[in-house]
Amino acid sequence: MKPILRLTIVAGLLLSVFVSDAQQNMRALIKEDEAFAAAQYKLLMQKVPVDKMPQNYDPAKDQLNASGVDWWTSGFYPGTLWLIYKATKDPQILAEAKKRLTIEEPMKYYTGNHDIGFMINCSFGTAYQLTKDSHYKDVLLTAAQTATKRYRRGMHAIQSWNKSKKFNAPVIIDNMMNLELLEWASGNGGTKYLAEVAENHANTTLKNHFRPDGSSYHVVDYDTATGAVLKRVTHQGYADASAWSRGQAWGLYGYTMMYRFTKKPEYLAQAHKIAAFILTNPHLPADKVPYWDFDALDIPHAPRDVSAAAVMASALLELAQYSNAKQKTAYISDATTILKALSTTYRSKPGGSKGFILTQSVGNLPSKSEVNVSLSYADYYFMEALDRYKQWVLK
Template sequence: MMRKLFVAVCFLLINNGMLNAQNRDGKMGQLIDEQFKFADQQYKVLAKNVPADVMPKTYYEKTDKVETSDTKWWCSGFFPGTLLYIYEYTKDSDILKEAKARLSILEKEKHYTGNHDLGFMMYCSFGNAYRILKDPSYKKTIDTAAQSLSTRFHPEAGVIQSWNSSKKMAGPVIIDNMMNLELLSWVSDHGGDKKYKQIAITHANSTIKNHFRPDFSSYHVIDYDMKTGKVLQKITAQGAADSSAWSRGQAWGLYGYTMMYRFTKNKKYLSQAKNIAKFMLNDPNMPADMIPYWDYNAPGIPNALRDASAGAVMASALLELAQYSDKKERKQYLSVAETALRTLASDTYRAKLGENGGFLLKHSVGSIPHKSEVDVPLTYADYYFLEALHRYKTWYL
């Protein structure tokens, strides 16, 4: 009788969602705590390796040097954004001081209109700063950045142009651009011009129409005639081939449509996100440890390079997508995200204190076709790794 009662109680607890992720394995809370405490110390090393007027970009072990960028580089928001995630967890005043110093050199880029990356640059940094610190000046910066980004919208084509025109491409739009829609949507929802969110919606709809194949894998670059919206080319810049599925691009799409569902509650976006997830998770080339090869069709698999950044973005996206899913899907998404995070936290991917130039993760891939940032640490891998850990702790522990 007591055994039956015990089983019944356990069944009720599970069905009511009271057995959270920590109770399932007993260790995720500990893992998250360890990673943030490590990050607190490791990012102090990175800060010392980077002059005060620039941002970290990557690190090359052969030369033992951290490569830096100016604040116009598309990754410039990730270092202060990561510092802010660390501060939010540890309350380390030295980390906050460093974050504010880096925000101060980045702030001027709120006026930048040279490409589509204002969301990465200004929302991952100042968006987190305003969320955590509630400083009204940070919101003004975000509002201005949304206005700057909106100038790249072409209503005739229904898209935000990613890169400027060149001899090779008339109006390139990359799948990465889905990530920048968060800036526009958030500003509209927080007192800003409603047109920004409408731009985001229009761009998301055009991207569904033109970027995705029947299996819900994505092209990297769509080249548009910006006056008519005609698609001129469907190609890649960083993938293995025009027809391949570049892994970080798939993760950008997954994250982007999950985020657009959050802002709109349009089930079309939720369906798109789930279909992208299905493609990624069911692909025969997805490794069991859930860190993708740099391209799902990369030559040389299983000996091709992995991309830690793609794994981190995917994990963070799946943790949010699980919030909007039924029990079966939720279980799958959480399991995959947990596996990816455990892998990234392992000795294979996570650096040791004082090594790796001060970056957290090793083994990311920037662009193999350009022989750029290949098998190195990258700021956005660290950022989305900590974002995923933050999301897990906030939503599932």
């Protein structure tokens, strides 16, 4: 055997062993995370009022805060329960998940803002994936139809918040996440109009929300009749022209998801562009858990946003499935880095955080709201990312 061929074979074997060991380590870490999540949520479910959903845990006050089901985060707790049940088959978790869906179901008629997708798709959508329960499907189809009531034909977009002294008809980048409900419903018994609304919204956002470098504004305000842009500003970021980290993650996830349903190349191209902005940003720390805003003045002392990292990890794992070999390897590597960090540095202590899984998220720093806390949606997207890792990486 020629020396070069021998070296090639040896290198290939060593690489195979390295990859196998790395996968075994991740498999063990994910299994540990899932058991930890079940133990934590069994603690959390004892502390949440029967008519509310857990919203956050503030370590500075050692306080668990819960919200009514009409708050935008209400669907994440039941959704996380279903993801934990999928991983563990724990009957106590299943019982709580079912009970919480009953509480959440009236939100299928909610028109107060755009967040019906978060409320219903993350809860009933996750449950339906696991059970195929026809009632859950009916709830999803009803909610999708409800979501279209905020669609403004002149804007070709879904209005996020109601008109106020500050905004006329605002659309926030977060709204991309709610399009999954519409696309899914259109392909599962709903009308083609649902997908048309989703794609019109995605196209309008693609046109008006993004800067040349791939970063996005948080809020774009519109004239409802003409669709003209009135202003581009922030609500939760550092400045109007800054890159609010969770907003970048919403965009990454949203366009990756829209490519899943439509296979439109412009959506995939935008997802890659957003990923490049995030992953090559000089202010992204080595563990890939971003500061709350990529342009915050006090970096490297600015608070991290674990919720943004969890959304990023889940999105990158899906984007990897639509990428060439080089991109796929890179995206999975970056997602792995995030998940390892969330599973260690940013994970609650056993029995801590009143039962939340993760720590150190930021809700709205400019309003001094939910800074360095545990957040329900950080837990949800973390569990989703773990599940995706098992499906797509640890096959």
